Amino acid sequence: MDWERVVRRLRERLRPDQVETDLAGRRVYGRDATWAEGMPDVVVHAESTADVAHVLRIANDLRIPVVPRGRGTGLAGGAVPKGGICLNLAPMNRILAIDPADGIAIVQPGVITRTLQQASEAHGLFYPPDPASLETCTIGGNVATNAGGPCCLKYGVTRDYVLGLEVVLAGGEALRLGGRVMKDVSGYDLKQLFIGSEGTLGVITEITLRLLPMPPARGALAIAFNRLEGACEATVALLSSGILPLMVEFMDQTTMQAVESFRPSGLPTQAEALLLLAADGEPAAVEADLQRMISVMQRHGGQLLRTAFDADNTPYTEELLEIRRNASPALAQLAPHKISEDITVPRSKIPAMARRIQEISRETDIPIALYGHIGDGNLHPTLLCDRGNPDEMTRVAHASAAIFEAALSMGGVLSGEHGIGLLKLDFVPRAFPIAILEKFRALKALFDPQNIMNPGKKLPPATHLSEEP
Amino acid sequence: MDWERVVRRLRERLRPDQVETDLAGRRVYGRDATWAEGMPDVVVHAESTADVAHVLRIANDLRIPVVPRGRGTGLAGGAVPKGGICLNLAPMNRILAIDPADGIAIVQPGVITRTLQQASEAHGLFYPPDPASLETCTIGGNVATNAGGPCCLKYGVTRDYVLGLEVVLAGGEALRLGGRVMKDVSGYDLKQLFIGSEGTLGVITEITLRLLPMPPARGALAIAFNRLEGACEATVALLSSGILPLMVEFMDQTTMQAVESFRPSGLPTQAEALLLLAADGEPAAVEADLQRMISVMQRHGGQLLRTAFDADNTPYTEELLEIRRNASPALAQLAPHKISEDITVPRSKIPAMARRIQEISRETDIPIALYGHIGDGNLHPTLLCDRGNPDEMTRVAHASAAIFEAALSMGGVLSGEHGIGLLKLDFVPRAFPIAILEKFRALKALFDPQNIMNPGKKLPPATHLSEEP
Numbered sequence: 001m002d003w004e005r006v007v008r009r010l011r012e013r014l015r016p017d018q019v020e021t022d023l024a025g026r027r028v029y030g031r032d033a034t035w036a037e038g039m040p041d042v043v044v045h046a047e048s049t050a051d052v053a054h055v056l057r058i059a060n061d062l063r064i065p066v067v068p069r070g071r072g073t074g075l076a077g078g079a080v081p082k083g084g085i086c087l088n089l090a091p092m093n094r095i096l097a098i099d100p101a102d103g104i105a106i107v108q109p110g111v112i113t114r115t116l117q118q119a120s121e122a123h124g125l126f127y128p129p130d131p132a133s134l135e136t137c138t139i140g141g142n143v144a145t146n147a148g149g150p151c152c153l154k155y156g157v158t159r160d161y162v163l164g165l166e167v168v169l170a171g172g173e174a175l176r177l178g179g180r181v182m183k184d185v186s187g188y189d190l191k192q193l194f195i196g197s198e199g200t201l202g203v204i205t206e207i208t209l210r211l212l213p214m215p216p217a218r219g220a221l222a223i224a225f226n227r228l229e230g231a232c233e234a235t236v237a238l239l240s241s242g243i244l245p246l247m248v249e250f251m252d253q254t255t256m257q258a259v260e261s262f263r264p265s266g267l268p269t270q271a272e273a274l275l276l277l278a279a280d281g282e283p284a285a286v287e288a289d290l291q292r293m294i295s296v297m298q299r300h301g302g303q304l305l306r307t308a309f310d311a312d313n314t315p316y317t318e319e320l321l322e323i324r325r326n327a328s329p330a331l332a333q334l335a336p337h338k339i340s341e342d343i344t345v346p347r348s349k350i351p352a353m354a355r356r357i358q359e360i361s362r363e364t365d366i367p368i369a370l371y372g373h374i375g376d377g378n379l380h381p382t383l384l385c386d387r388g389n390p391d392e393m394t395r396v397a398h399a400s401a402a403i404f405e406a407a408l409s410m411g412g413v414l415s416g417e418h419g420i421g422l423l424k425l426d427f428v429p430r431a432f433p434i435a436i437l438e439k440f441r442a443l444k445a446l447f448d449p450q451n452i453m454n455p456g457k458k459l460p461p462a463t464h465l466s467e468e469p
Numbered sequence: 470m471d472w473e474r475v476v477r478r479l480r481e482r483l484r485p486d487q488v489e490t491d492l493a494g495r496r497v498y499g500r501d502a503t504w505a506e507g508m509p510d511v512v513v514h515a516e517s518t519a520d521v522a523h524v525l526r527i528a529n530d531l532r533i534p535v536v537p538r539g540r541g542t543g544l545a546g547g548a549v550p551k552g553g554i555c556l557n558l559a560p561m562n563r564i565l566a567i568d569p570a571d572g573i574a575i576v577q578p579g580v581i582t583r584t585l586q587q588a589s590e591a592h593g594l595f596y597p598p599d600p601a602s603l604e605t606c607t608i609g610g611n612v613a614t615n616a617g618g619p620c621c622l623k624y625g626v627t628r629d630y631v632l633g634l635e636v637v638l639a640g641g642e643a644l645r646l647g648g649r650v651m652k653d654v655s656g657y658d659l660k661q662l663f664i665g666s667e668g669t670l671g672v673i674t675e676i677t678l679r680l681l682p683m684p685p686a687r688g689a690l691a692i693a694f695n696r697l698e699g700a701c702e703a704t705v706a707l708l709s710s711g712i713l714p715l716m717v718e719f720m721d722q723t724t725m726q727a728v729e730s731f732r733p734s735g736l737p738t739q740a741e742a743l744l745l746l747a748a749d750g751e752p753a754a755v756e757a758d759l760q761r762m763i764s765v766m767q768r769h770g771g772q773l774l775r776t777a778f779d780a781d782n783t784p785y786t787e788e789l790l791e792i793r794r795n796a797s798p799a800l801a802q803l804a805p806h807k808i809s810e811d812i813t814v815p816r817s818k819i820p821a822m823a824r825r826i827q828e829i830s831r832e833t834d835i836p837i838a839l840y841g842h843i844g845d846g847n848l849h850p851t852l853l854c855d856r857g858n859p860d861e862m863t864r865v866a867h868a869s870a871a872i873f874e875a876a877l878s879m880g881g882v883l884s885g886e887h888g889i890g891l892l893k894l895d896f897v898p899r900a901f902p903i904a905i906l907e908k909f910r911a912l913k914a915l916f917d918p919q920n921i922m923n924p925g926k927k928l929p930p931a932t933h934l935s936e937e938p
Binding site for chain 2: 099100101102103104124145146148152153156157159160173175177179180181182183184185186187188189190192193195196197198201212213214216236239240241242243244281282284285288289344345346347348373376377378411412413414415416417418419420424428431432433435436439440442443444446447459
């Protein structure tokens with residue numbers, strides 16, 4: 001590829017500082033929050049839909065791969081480039097509108113999730129999806145991975161809030177899909193394909209999101225269990241008992257010990273498991289829910305450690321929930337490297353899955369910390385390892401494969417909220433029959449015939465070895 | 470077409486009584502709940518996925534149109550055949566599983582919505598989507614039209630409850646899309662395309678639905694307004710005030726008068742508008758919500774007529790909500806024929822849309838009753854007319870077109886929950902740019918290359934006249 005010519009064409013409509021070519025500058029865009037590494041040939045800092053369309057026209061002409069990127073918090077290598085153009089959307093970070101009468105927000109893809117939440121709260125409105133990285137990650141990335149978070153147990157995932165999208169396709173054509181209405185059955189719902197497509201179908205340049213009224217109160221509980229199975233069984237029992245909690249978050253002993261040494265808060269590190277539960281709504285309803293939750297937990301051997309209750313989202317509940325958000329950074333301290341998997345299983349399979357992960361840890365001699373959104377069956381088994389140790393990395397690969405096999409055999413899926421990206425690509429042919437993979441490829445070809453949009457992510461090529469029967 | 474040969478092939482795997490050819494029997498399957506009329510050449514009563522696959526293989530071989538059908542309650546002509554095979558899915562009416570531990574139901578497409586709700590309630594579980602025809606309509610049809618209903622204001626539409634689908638494509642191939650998990654970002658979410666596709670992409674043969682815990686209490690209010698604008702403005706104000714009601718349903722004076730003479734319940738027929746509002750949840754929260762709702766309504770000129778409050782879903786609230794469900798049958802008494810439109814506008818545009826509909830009624834001299842799910846901007850303006858009067862029908866066509874134009878110009882859509890079917894087909898090219906229509910057609914061709922699945926519905930052909938600029 002004649003990169004000088006590419007850069008010249010890019011600069012026909014972009015300022016020189018929007019088109020970055022020096023090595024030091026590009027290196028920053030070679031990574032996400034995993035250990036996957038790559039290097040873009042050029043980084044373009046997009047500031048508008050027109051900028052994006054310009055880049056995609058050139059890239060499509062010259063068949064250059066384009067990797068869209070928000071703030072690089074991804075956990076599957078989805079934004080890691082293997083050459084080509086890194087299209088940085090972080091500069092498109094304006095909240096274009098918050099409209100309480102229509103109950104919507106319109107944002108550019110580079111808006112940080114927490115920024116949108118705060119801006120909504122200023123109007124008494126609530127944007128529920130809350131990935132753990134919400135202080136850093138962007139809405140565009142959230143849509144591209146259909147991001148979840150603890151509150152998604154009650155409120156659903158990012159998809160449930162997307163009313164409209166503007167997307168730019170590989171040839172530079174912009175489409176507006178959906179809009180500001182709450183109900184629409186007038187066409188095929190194309191925007192649904194882009195949600196969770198991990199940048200492989202086009203670039204999301206504007207997002208219209210539904211907002212809810214802010215619930216007036218929130219409360220939370222921390223419950224310890226001597227046995228890990230007890231926590232899993234209590235969760236299944238709670239969710240069958242007529243209560244829909246705001247969240248049910250789980251941590252095993254390893255995770256708790258890591259969090260406690262990362263930021264001490266008096267966690268019972270001798271217990272095998274911790275559940276953090278929360279409820280929101282009218283104050284009286286929250287109090288009633290917390291009481292019912294405590295009683296189900298205690299019936300299943302749970303021990304109430306702490307209760308937080310705020311009528312106006314004061315810090316007590318937030319403090320308790322902060323414990324959960326520290327899980328990932330705390331575990332990062334335990335070993336040179338970690339891999340966080342993201343399987344989801346049907347709720348009833350949670351105890352079996354937790355047991356199987358413990359077995360896999362013993363079988364492969366790889367420490368696996370377990371935490372996650374247990375309420376919706378979405379667990380993040382975290383493999384602790386040292387990439388410098390080849391033998392260990394072979395065992396890590398075996399452990400990951402065994403976790404995926406177990407999830408699939410229980411009716412679960414490879415990823416609940418992180419995406420397939422680069423790192424789970426090899427397992428996709430195990431998760432879908434060939435007939436469905438063929439439809440995936442046909443859809444991809446329909447929107448991106450030259451395969452320039454984030455190629456080699458999400459969807460393995462047709463020649464992929466493991467697809468053979 | 471050699472129908473004798475078709476019938477012979479169909480009967481190779483189907484009992485004779487599953488393949489209906491006599492005129493009287495077929496006539497029943499020529500209509501839905503609109504005045505559109507057609508006639509299938511053959512009716513097949515499907516009892517299994519294998520039956521459906523058998524029919525679609527033959528139909529695809531011989532290029533015979535197939536119109537899938539539930540109970541024929543559609544309001545857009547979507548299930549009205551123009552020859553070909555009517556594929557009656559009503560016999561596939563088994564609830565295959567209700568699993569409280571996983572919080573799901575698995576049903577065949579012919580299960581009646583209310584039947585699923587009752588079966589769920591027996592487990593303390595709640596299936597929220599509640600189209601007005603819920604005593605008769607089927608889940609398959611609900612998925613095919615992404616059906617809504619009053620409760621969808623708080624709980625979302627059918628799409629929000631679909632976790633998994635089994636679909637049979639035109640060639641007879643069955644695909645399982647999604648499953649029992651609450652979160653999944655491992656492939657492109659193909660099932661989303663089938664939701665709201667109105668039988669044009671394939672036949673839905675099994676549906677896995679998410680169920681919620683049953684809220685313990687429900688309450689409702691009836692509020693009268695002297696001025697129609699007052700009701701519209703009160704709705705916008707209520708939804709901007711931090712409350713998310715279970716529903717906000719609206720009726721204008723014509724609708725109220727019709728309902729009152731259909732089944733008298735003391736409605737204030739001298740008022741210009743009625744709002745029915747409801748809340749659900751913990752009893753204390755419901756009481757608090759009702760009080761806040763009353764106070765917003767009164768601030769905007771509303772007059773409280775009745776309050777219903779049940780801690781255990783006793784009949785009081787149901788009685789009040791029954792008023793709303795009578796709107797459509799009651800209006801049917803007012804004139805020889807009626808057309809119920811199904812536009813949705815952004816919430817803030819409700820007052821302007823209501824005013825515009827009144828103007829259109831005056832301009833065309835066609836009585837238009839107005840009711841609907843005003844809380845989510847989804848209105849059902851109902852044109853009262855006599856099909857035997859050609860001049861009147863010309864004015865009806867003008868009135869419908871003017872309503873669609875108004876909705877589109879306000880950022881609204883042609884259909885919120887009924888679908889495009891046959892009756893709104895002409896307006897689709899006004900609602901979407903050519904680039905999007907082309908993607909719709911490419912998607913259709915991807916799943917149904919020979920265009921046998923409900924052809925001539927949902928999506929106008931590429932040669933459609935009004936598409937020219």
